[in-house]
Amino acid sequence: MTQKDATQSAGLSEPERVELLRTMIRIREFEDMVGESYLRGHTAGSMLHLSVGEEAVAAGIVKAMAPEDVFTTHHRGHGVFLARGADPMRMFAEVFGKSVGYCKGKGGSMHIADIQLGHMGANAIVGANIPISLGGGFSLKYRDVPGVSVAFFGDGAINQGVLYESMNMAALWKLPVVFAVVNNQYGMGTRVDQASASLAFAERAETFGVKGAEVDGMDVEAVYGAADALLRYSREGNGPSLLVANAYRFYGHGRKDPSPYRTKEEEAKWKARDPIALFRDRLVTEGVITAERSERIGAEAVTEMEEAAAVAVTQADPAPEELYTDVFAEEL
Amino acid sequence: MREIAYREALREAIYEEMEQDENVFVIGEEVGRYGGAYAVTRGLIKEFGARRLVDAPISEASTVGLGIGAAITGLRPIVELMYVDFVPLAMDQIATQMPKLRYMTGGQLKIPMVLRTQGGTGRSAGAQHSQSLEAYCVHTPGLRVVMPATPADAKGLLKSAIRSDDPVVFIEHKALYARKGAVPEETCTIPLGKARISRSGSDVTIVTYSRMVLIAEEAAGALEAEGISAEVIDLRTLSPMDMDAVSASVGKTKRAIVVTEAHKTAGMSAEIAARITESNWTDLTAPVVRIAAKDVPVPATHLEKLSIPSVDEIVDAAKTLCGE
Ligand SMILES: Cc1ncc(C[n+]2csc(CCOP(=O)(O)OP(=O)(O)O)c2C)c(N)n1
Ligand SMILES: [Mg+2]
Numbered sequence: 001m002t003q004k005d006a007t008q009s010a011g012l013s014e015p016e017r018v019e020l021l022r023t024m025i026r027i028r029e030f031e032d033m034v035g036e037s038y039l040r041g042h043t044a045g046s047m048l049h050l051s052v053g054e055e056a057v058a059a060g061i062v063k064a065m066a067p068e069d070v071f072t073t074h075h076r077g078h079g080v081f082l083a084r085g086a087d088p089m090r091m092f093a094e095v096f097g098k099s100v101g102y103c104k105g106k107g108g109s110m111h112i113a114d115i116q117l118g119h120m121g122a123n124a125i126v127g128a129n130i131p132i133s134l135g136g137g138f139s140l141k142y143r144d145v146p147g148v149s150v151a152f153f154g155d156g157a158i159n160q161g162v163l164y165e166s167m168n169m170a171a172l173w174k175l176p177v178v179f180a181v182v183n184n185q186y187g188m189g190t191r192v193d194q195a196s197a198s199l200a201f202a203e204r205a206e207t208f209g210v211k212g213a214e215v216d217g218m219d220v221e222a223v224y225g226a227a228d229a230l231l232r233y234s235r236e237g238n239g240p241s242l243l244v245a246n247a248y249r250f251y252g253h254g255r256k257d258p259s260p261y262r263t264k265e266e267e268a269k270w271k272a273r274d275p276i277a278l279f280r281d282r283l284v285t286e287g288v289i290t291a292e293r294s295e296r297i298g299a300e301a302v303t304e305m306e307e308a309a310a311v312a313v314t315q316a317d318p319a320p321e322e323l324y325t326d327v328f329a330e331e332l
Numbered sequence: 333m334r335e336i337a338y339r340e341a342l343r344e345a346i347y348e349e350m351e352q353d354e355n356v357f358v359i360g361e362e363v364g365r366y367g368g369a370y371a372v373t374r375g376l377i378k379e380f381g382a383r384r385l386v387d388a389p390i391s392e393a394s395t396v397g398l399g400i401g402a403a404i405t406g407l408r409p410i411v412e413l414m415y416v417d418f419v420p421l422a423m424d425q426i427a428t429q430m431p432k433l434r435y436m437t438g439g440q441l442k443i444p445m446v447l448r449t450q451g452g453t454g455r456s457a458g459a460q461h462s463q464s465l466e467a468y469c470v471h472t473p474g475l476r477v478v479m480p481a482t483p484a485d486a487k488g489l490l491k492s493a494i495r496s497d498d499p500v501v502f503i504e505h506k507a508l509y510a511r512k513g514a515v516p517e518e519t520c521t522i523p524l525g526k527a528r529i530s531r532s533g534s535d536v537t538i539v540t541y542s543r544m545v546l547i548a549e550e551a552a553g554a555l556e557a558e559g560i561s562a563e564v565i566d567l568r569t570l571s572p573m574d575m576d577a578v579s580a581s582v583g584k585t586k587r588a589i590v591v592t593e594a595h596k597t598a599g600m601s602a603e604i605a606a607r608i609t610e611s612n613w614t615d616l617t618a619p620v621v622r623i624a625a626k627d628v629p630v631p632a633t634h635l636e637k638l639s640i641p642s643v644d645e646i647v648d649a650a651k652t653l654c655g656e
Binding site: 056060070072085101102103104106107113114117120121125128130132133134135136137138139140142143149161163165166168169172173238325326327328329330332 | 355357383386388390391393394395397398399400401402403404405406407424425428429433434435436437438439440441442443444473474476496497498523524525564572654
């Protein structure tokens with residue numbers, strides 16, 4: 001599939017397009033705010049990986065997902081979960097280590113999840129969520145549920161062995177699995193071409209019998225179009241697919257990483273294609289929204305996130321007894 | 333009571349659980365058409381079809397991961413790793429995913445999954461197919477670890493493991509598959525986490541599990557002829573460990589020998605001995621004796637036997653402990 005086809009197949013209504021913009025802006029504001037909180041020492045954990053710059057990938061793919069779909073994410077998963085409908089207050093609370101957090105404060109930034117929303121877990125071992133999503137797809141097919149299982153992971157996971165094991169099994173058994181590669185060009189300080197001899201990831205997938213596609217991850221409608229086509233393909237029983245969405249990590253690997261391994265020119269080049277600005281300008285040019293309305297959406301998101309963070313920060317820490325709960329489902 | 337082999341007992345457990353719960357399925361290398369490397373699942377594919385007896389490629393990590401994902405989303409997978417020696421290939425999924433996802437998500441995720449595998453010596457299979465790696469799993473909170481010695485325990489514990497809502501690593505022993513023993517006809521489960529006194533005695537407690545129970549029993553028989561009454565405790569479940577049973581026994585006998593087929597250094601025998609020392613320090617008349625596999629890779633051929641605990645070693649240790 002070419003990038004052009006994907007854009008054309010998007011076909012979203014005007015309200016849907018505005019909501020897509022809102023989702024991206026909310027992700028940006030959440031990430032900026034949680035980053036600020038981190039710098040101010042409100043967060044419980046030492047690790048914070050922000051998805052600023054990758055909003056179009058999260059919003060576009062999640063937009064194509066259905067309620068019965070399940071998914072896992074990597075350590076940079078806030079955006080995906082927010083797009084899926086997470087409550088920002090409980091997300092902040094989780095990052096702040098509070099008991100009302102999604103995981104009672106036991107997961108932290110890298111493990112925020114809610115199974116009620118189909119989130120099978122955010123994973124901090126690069127690539128480890130891939131086989132777990134394979135299992136989600138196996139289970140959907142086994143139970144005859146018409147859903148799709150989506151694994152979100154970074155370019156760094158592209159060279160983990162489990163991806164190839166999992167792609168093979170997904171293709172072998174025609175499982176409804178979408179391998180969603182958030183290619184933000186770096187795994188920590190290693191540029192994607194410094195880790196992979198061939199960058200033809202979609203072609204790699206094709207050799208496994210997995211339908212491959214690549215898309216401009218800064219163009220939310222292109223991402224949506226590509227994801228929609230692949231999710232449909234899997235939902236209709238045709239088997240797995242792999243989508244490479246090319247984007248850029250605007251912050252460093254962690255919030256405090258100054259990214260000395262990349263050039264200012266490169267950063268400027270990508271930031272000039274900021275996925276939010278790109279889409280907002282398109283909507284304004286096409287007369288879908290006014291500049292004022294888009295600013296209002298931005299202001300609303302700022303207020304929402306400020307309030308959510310302010311509420312979260314006052315919540316109680318987990319009781320000491322919580323240390324021992326949730327290890328097992330059953331006592332012996 | 334009828335007698336059936338350990339492997340048949342296991343097969344019955346899988347059959348019964350699959351029959352009564354549509355969500356139970358088996359996945360692993362050669363489990364379907366081939367019938368399992370040690371024939372545990374033989375014939376089951378005829379009963380349940382390839383949908384529920386899934387022949388996996390040689391991809392241990394992703395097969396275990398698949399089981400985890402399937403368990404999270406409502407199925408009850410029985411994942412078979414052909415040898416416990418392949419646990420390290422899937423170690424991330426086994427030690428870092430399966431036991432932690434529930435805790436990390438504040439109790440949201442349930443992982444009702446059994447990882448069946450088999451280990452130990454007895455077939456001269458060489459250093460890469462004869463290991464006893466249970467400590468790798470026992471070391472990790474969030475896993476149940478079960479190692480049955482008898483056909484009845486194999487069946488009853490496997491049924492409990494399949495019904496458990498938590499991940500259970502179920503390690504069978506390759507040298508026990510053909511051994512027969514009494515197994516009740518009617519369906520019965522055996523609770524996880526409970527040890528079994530396999531032989532009562534009053535002078536010395538031998539704590540062990542899996543195939544070493546047989547060796548310990550043999551030693552106890554020989555000791556009886558010499559006037560020493562040994563109690564043999566089969567732990568059956570290593571995690572959690574039934575220290576109440578062990579401690580009560582040592583409280584009575586005042587002497588303890590721990591026997592494992594696993595290596596001695598930083599292995600299960602060290603853990604068990606340390607716990608006995610903590611719980612029964614004032615009862616003990618002498619330090620706990622550990623008899624474990626020699627700290628060498630398991631050799632093939634006739635050397636294999638020399639690397640693991642023998643009846644004679646146990647007898648000698650018991651005699652020394654009892655002051656003879
Ligand atoms: C198996 C494993 N190896 C190494 C790490 C350390 N690590 C954490 S994130 C990361 C880079 C991952 O890059 P990528 O997959 O592209 O995700 P991104 O951080 O770019 O979103 C590394 C090496 C890890 N967490 N897990
Ligand atoms: Mg990356």
